[in-house]
Amino acid sequence: MASLDTLFEAARAIQAKAYAPYSRFKVGAAIATPSGQLFIGCNVENAAYPVGSCAEAGAISAMIAAGESRIAEIVVMGEGEHLVTPxxxxxxxxxxxxxxxTPIHIAGPEGIRKRFTLDELLPFSFGPDNLTDR
Structure with a gap:
């Protein structure tokens, strides 16, 4: 699997390519899968809000398009001094x-600021397993 440093650098590199002419708030995301694959995404804004796309959504789309379906770890990088969580x-x-x-690392330009698990960011969530209990 990709190292946390590799994920951080990938998120930083793709963040620079974000298309954010309206908010001027660029976000990058890098996902590692259990097989060691790395997928990246950046936010893409659109004049017709809310038609834009988040960095995490782009990285997940790339992951799915490549035939992967599991997130082992993710880094989300935003600008400014506040945490930029998904x-x-x-x-x-x-x-x-x-x-x-699953670890979700929140980063800023200086490095990783905080680590959460998915359960910490989305407690008592609804997911695919809820649909199999019917």
């Missing part, structure tokens, strides 16, 4: 492909 929609997207103990 939005509610992206927390749910991550939930679809991760386990409750």
């Amino acid at each position: 939005c509610g929609g992206c927390r749910q997207r991550i939930r679809e492909f991760a386990t409750p103990d």
Whole structure:
């Protein structure tokens, strides 16, 4: 699996390519899968809000397009001094492909700021397993 340093550098590199002309708030995400694959995504804004796409959604789409379906670890990198955690929609997207103990690292330009598990960011979540209990 990719190291945390590799994930951080991948998130930083893709963050620089984000298309954020309206908010000017660039976000990058890097996902490692259990097989060792690395997938990246950046936010892409659109003048017709909310048509844009989050960095995490882009990385997950790339992962799925490559035939992978499990997130082992993710780094989300934002700008500014505050933690940039995944939005509610992206927390749910991550939930679809991760386990409750999947590490989610929140980064800024200086490095990793905080580590959460998916369960900490999305407690008592609804996921695919809820649909099999019917």
